[in-house]
Every structure is written in C-alpha cells, then in structure tokens.
C-alpha cells in the first residue's frame with residue numbers, strides 16, 4: 141500500500157525520508173527508525189528492496205519491524221550485527237546548531253537510542269516544523285520508566301522542575317512500550333542545557349531512558365516548502 145497523500149506536512153516528511161533512504165547502499169546494516177517519517181523511509185527502502193538492493197536492517201520498534209517484514213526486508217539482530225552503518229530516524233524536535241533532539245512522542249525512544257548509539261552514522265529526517273531554537277519549546281521530554289515504583293520515579297523527575305503527565309494510549313489506558321514499560325511526558329518548557337538535564341535524569345533509579353538525544357546526530361535532512369536542506373552539527 142502506498143502512503144502517498146495530499147497532506148502537505150506528510151509530503152514534506154516523505155521527501156526527506158526518500159532522500160535519506162537514498163543513502164543506503166548494497167550490503168549495509170541499516171537502523172530503521174520509528175514514526176510516520178520513518179514509515180515513509182521504510183516504504184522507500186521496501187521499494188528499493190523490490191528493485192534488488194540488498195541490505196540488513198535492525199528495526200527500532202515492533203511496528204517498524206512489521207512494516208519492514210511486509211516488504212520482505214531482511215531483519216537481523218545485534219547478536220550477529222553489532223555495528224550499524226547508518227540509522228535513519230525521525231524526531232519530535234531538532235535544536236538548531238547543536239542538532240540535539242527530543243524523540244519518543246511515538247513511544248519508541250529506548251530502542252531508538254540503542255540503535256542510534258550503535259550506528260556509525262545517525263541521520264535524522266524531519267519537516268521544518270520540527271526545528272526549534274531550544275529543545276522543550278513545544279513538546280515534553282518523554283521518559284521511559286519502570287512501571288514498578290513509577291510514582292517515586294516521577295517525584296524525583298518533578299524535583300528537577302518538570303510537570304509530568306503519564307502517557308495514555310488512544311483508548312485511555314496506560315501506554316505500554318515495546319519493552320513493557322511506561323512513559324512519563326515531562327514538561328520542562330525551554331531547556332537551557334539539555335546535556336545537563338540528560339545527566340540529571342539518567343541516574344534516577346526507575347528511569348530506563350530519556351528522549352533527549354544529545355550529541356548523537358550526524359546529519360539532519362529537513363524538508364521545507366522550498367526544498368530539502370541538510371544540516372550537520374556545528
């Protein structure tokens with residue numbers, strides 16, 4: 141099924157995603173991101189797979205795995221492929237200059253960060269609405285936490301200045317990640333020092349991973365109404 145549509149934002153995401161998919165070469169190990177932009181990228185890689193391009197892929201979510209499988213793309217694991225050549229993923233916010241990110245509004249941040257950390261090149265694909273001067277301007281920081289003792293974990297995050305909402309799914313039930321954990325959406329407002337915040341959140345017992353991706357981005361492909369831009373970290 142084609143995901144082409146007439147939504148102008150979706151069309152921008154699709155263009156950026158296709159540009160990123162073009163970076164995949166024969167024989168590469170590829171990290172497959174999650175979310176609507178990554179879905180366009182996987183669709184494009186599926187098209188290229190059908191044309192004969194052969195690569196191995198590690199998906200960052202069950203949903204991306206399912207989509208890749210539906211195209212026949214070869215999925216592998218870290219056990220046999222510990223080093224990823226290129227990881228292509230979306231983001232919820234990209235900070236101009238630093239290219240630090242907030243990710244995880246779709247709930248896949250933990251696996252996404254593991255895959256990004258194991259990749260030689262981490263390419264982020266967004267439309268220009270995701271670019272911000274300071275992270276936290278528009279979206280909360282998703283933090284994946286253990287369900288056991290989560291209220292205690294939440295209190296410690298609140299002490300860092302966050303207003304917390306527990307992530308729910310579309311049916312109003314507690315959202316459960318692919319890893320069986322839950323997500324706290326932590327509203328900090330504009331974050332002056334995202335590296336410091338990451339360093340404060342990471343050691344809190346019960347925090348599994350945060351959606352702050354600091355110093356990991358190799359390149360961002362941004363789709364604008366005027367065309368594609370490529371940003372590299374300053």
Ligand SMILES: O=C[C@H](O)[C@H](O)[C@H](O)COP(=O)(O)O
Pocket residue numbers: 173174175176177178229230231232243244245246247248249252
């Ligand atoms: O958990 C979800 C991921 O971090 C997504 O990559 C992120 O939310 C961006 O999603 P989308 O491409 O749908 O805007």
